[in-house]
Amino acid sequence: MQWLLKNAFYAGCVALAVIACIGLRVGYVTHYADYRTMFAAPAGDADDFFGIAYTLKETGRYARPNNTETPKIKAALLHGEEINIVAGGADAWRPPAWTFMLALILKFSGGNVFLIYMYRFIMDGVTVVIFSFILSPFPWRMPVKILCLFLFALHPTWLLYSSTFLSEPLTLLVLLLSILIFQKLADGRRCKVLAVCFGGFTIGISIFAHSFYLLFPFLTAGFLFQSRHLSFRRAVMVIVFATIPALVWSLRNMVVFQSGMPLLSTSAGSTISRAYTDTFLGMYRNNDEVRVQDPVPPEGLTVVQCNQWRLNYTRDYALSHWRLLPAMFTRKLVGACTPFPEEYRAGILENGRTVMQLLTFLPTLWVLFAGLRIPGYPRSFSAPPLTEEPEDAKTFQVFAWTMRGLFGGYVLMAMAGWIVIRYRAPLIGAEILCFGWAVQVALRWLLPTASCSAYQLMIRLARTKLRLSP
Numbered sequence: 001m002q003w004l005l006k007n008a009f010y011a012g013c014v015a016l017a018v019i020a021c022i023g024l025r026v027g028y029v030t031h032y033a034d035y036r037t038m039f040a041a042p043a044g045d046a047d048d049f050f051g052i053a054y055t056l057k058e059t060g061r062y063a064r065p066n067n068t069e070t071p072k073i074k075a076a077l078l079h080g081e082e083i084n085i086v087a088g089g090a091d092a093w094r095p096p097a098w099t100f101m102l103a104l105i106l107k108f109s110g111g112n113v114f115l116i117y118m119y120r121f122i123m124d125g126v127t128v129v130i131f132s133f134i135l136s137p138f139p140w141r142m143p144v145k146i147l148c149l150f151l152f153a154l155h156p157t158w159l160l161y162s163s164t165f166l167s168e169p170l171t172l173l174v175l176l177l178s179i180l181i182f183q184k185l186a187d188g189r190r191c192k193v194l195a196v197c198f199g200g201f202t203i204g205i206s207i208f209a210h211s212f213y214l215l216f217p218f219l220t221a222g223f224l225f226q227s228r229h230l231s232f233r234r235a236v237m238v239i240v241f242a243t244i245p246a247l248v249w250s251l252r253n254m255v256v257f258q259s260g261m262p263l264l265s266t267s268a269g270s271t272i273s274r275a276y277t278d279t280f281l282g283m284y285r286n287n288d289e290v291r292v293q294d295p296v297p298p299e300g301l302t303v304v305q306c307n308q309w310r311l312n313y314t315r316d317y318a319l320s321h322w323r324l325l326p327a328m329f330t331r332k333l334v335g336a337c338t339p340f341p342e343e344y345r346a347g348i349l350e351n352g353r354t355v356m357q358l359l360t361f362l363p364t365l366w367v368l369f370a371g372l373r374i375p376g377y378p379r380s381f382s383a384p385p386l387t388e389e390p391e392d393a394k395t396f397q398v399f400a401w402t403m404r405g406l407f408g409g410y411v412l413m414a415m416a417g418w419i420v421i422r423y424r425a426p427l428i429g430a431e432i433l434c435f436g437w438a439v440q441v442a443l444r445w446l447l448p449t450a451s452c453s454a455y456q457l458m459i460r461l462a463r464t465k466l467r468l469s470p
Contacts, residue, residue, distance in 0.1 A: 013146050014132040018125040021153040025121040025162055038163060039113050040074055044289075046165040047071065048094055053102035054085065061087040062096065077111050090256040093267045093303075096249060097174070097208035098167035117163075124162055127173040128153050131429055134180050137187075138399075139392040140440045148436040155428050156352025171210040171426040178203040179402055179430070182220055185238065186229040186398045196234055200241030207246045211265055212413050212423050213406075217242035220405025229398050257304045266303045269310025270294045272417040276317045281327060285342040286335035287421045329415045336414035341421055360431035363438035367400055368407060396437065406430055 029035035043050075051070035055063055065073065066088030076083040101123075109115035131152050135145050152158075161168045181199040203217045221238045224230035230238075250262035257263060274280075274294035283292045297309040318325060335342065339357035341350070410427065413419075 010132075010136070010142070010145065013149060014129065017132070017149045017153040018128045020150065021128050022121045022125050024154060025124065025159060026118075028159060029117055029163055033163065035117055035163075036078060036113065039116075040071070040078055042071055043164060045094075049099055049102060049167060050074070050165045052091055052094060053099045053106060055087050056099065056103040057106045058085040059087040061090070062099070063087040063089060063091050077113055080111070089303075092249075092253045092257065092263065092265055095167060095208055095211050095265070097205055098170045101170055102165060120169075121162065123173065124158070124169060127169070127176060127429075130173065130176045130180060131432075134176060134183065134429075134433065135436070137183070137395060138436070138440075139395060140436060141443060144436055144440050144443065147439070148432050151356075151435070152429060152432045155356060155432070156349045157356060157425050157428050160349040160353065161422075161425055166422070167210055168422060168425040171206070171213065172429055174206045174209045175213065175216070175406065175426050176429045178206050178217070178220075179406070179433075182224065182230075182402050183398060185234055186224050193237070196237045197241050200238035201244055203238060204242035204245040207242075207264075208249065210423070210426060211268070213409060213426070214246075215409030215412055216406050219409045220402050223401040223405045223408075224398065227397065227401050229394070229401065257302075259304050263304065263307075266307045269307040269314070273310040273314045273317075275328065275332060275418045276314045276321075281324070281331060284331060284335065286338065286419065287341040287343055287345065289420050289422070332415050332419050333411065335421075336411060336419045336424065356428070357431075360435045364403075364407070364431050364434040366438055367403055367434040370396075370400060399433070399437070403430055403434065 029038065047070040048064075051065050051073065052062065054070075054073050055061060055065045064087075065085050067086040068083065073083060073085075075081075105116055105119040109119055128149070132149060135148060138145070158169065158172065181203055185196065185199055200217075206213050206216055218239055221230065221235045221242070225232060225235035246264060247262070250264045253259065253263040253266070254261060257266070274292055275284075277292065277295060280292055285291055295310065295313055297306045297313075301309060339361045340354060406427070407430070410424070414423075
């Protein structure tokens with residue numbers, strides 16, 4: 001009876017969190033910021049995704065529109081007008097996962113702008129459900145789970161990007177799904193080969209969603225294998241099948257652009273070379289995407305040739321300015337990890353993002369280093385006093401090694417290329433989970449024998465009411 005009541009209570013809280021998540025977004029775009037005005041406003045990178053997705057929906061080709069611009073497409077949708085789209089040349093600048101998803105949303109919405117936003121928000125509700133599945137096996141007290149669930153559902157950073165057509169919210173969903181799959185693969189239970197293959201393939205979609213998280217599947221699989229939470233066979237299968245989506249897309253680009261070699265993206269050169277210029281150290285800010293411009297290639301080059309020119313430029317600049325590399329790497333590391341934006345921007349969501357990053361900064365560092373053994377030091381660093389159950393300690397270790405793979409890949413990519421605070425947005429779910437572990441350990445240390453279980457409290461209140469009733 002207690003188990004049933006506990007799970008029913010948790011399921012109810014998940015349902016409330018989903019309703020709160022979607023309701024907050026609907027209220028934001030209908031009352032706080034008019035969705036029609038936001039939809040029509042120029043949006044930079046988001047317009048790129050939208051233009052390619054609309055062309056894909058209309059023509060079946062993954063390309064930018066050749067005969068019009070994205071703001072004109074949006075204006076036509078707002079006024080219920082039809083617009084003829086002619087696809088331009090093939091495109092590989094943007095990661096394809098969000099573009100394909102947005103094309104489906106445009107297809108099912110029938111061009112209704114409000115429905116486009118609603119389908120977008122339903123996807124966020126699915127993300128909350130995935131987050132709740134990750135929380136479910138954690139040995140936390142119920143109030144800690146509920147706190148983390150609602151902190152995630154109402155996270156201001158997530159709301160900030162959910163009202164745009166950027167790829168960060170979908171990347172958040174895919175990363176959380178990947179964490180859940182790693183959690184299931186490492187729990188020691190027998191698993192069919194097909195399930196492992198499908199899990200690895202799903203994890204590989206994280207590269208499709210945001211190329212900045214390219215290293216996450218491989219680092220995490222390696223970390224879980226070396227910590228003996230993942231067998232060698234499963235780790236190899238995950239790595240192989242996680243490579244398949246990126247390999248297929250790279251071969252498609254090689255054929256379409258006739259590059260002669262697999263090509264994951266034509267934007268890699270621009271993303272990397274921007275961080276290797278003479279103006280980078282003085283002009284870079286972690287929340288300003290236009291302050292530092294990438295080097296301009298010679299005229300007359302194709303997209304693939306421009307990409308290769310920028311990569312060659314980066315290599316030559318790094319070799320000729322090698323004394324600046326430590327300062328550049330340090331500057332990017334600070335920009336990637338600091339909880340503060342380096343240029344103040346007004347707004348409740350921007351300020352809320354800073355508050356949440358401050359709240360989760362130290363807990364995230366604690367999880368990343370908890371239990372690690374330092375050479376020459378006999379004890380592990382801050383081993384967490386969770387419970388006396390070995391299974392609970394294993395749950396934490398699996399989670400901690402998964403976080404080391406996720407954040408380690410993020411830091412390495414940040415130091416190698418260009419980093420802005422927007423690229424950190426898909427990590428908010430992982431940061432909330434780290435915060436929850438820290439709160440659970442703090443409660444266990446402060447209240448080792450106290451019961452903070454909500455369902456037990458409900459049972460006690462019900463029994464008290466029965467005794468008092470005539």
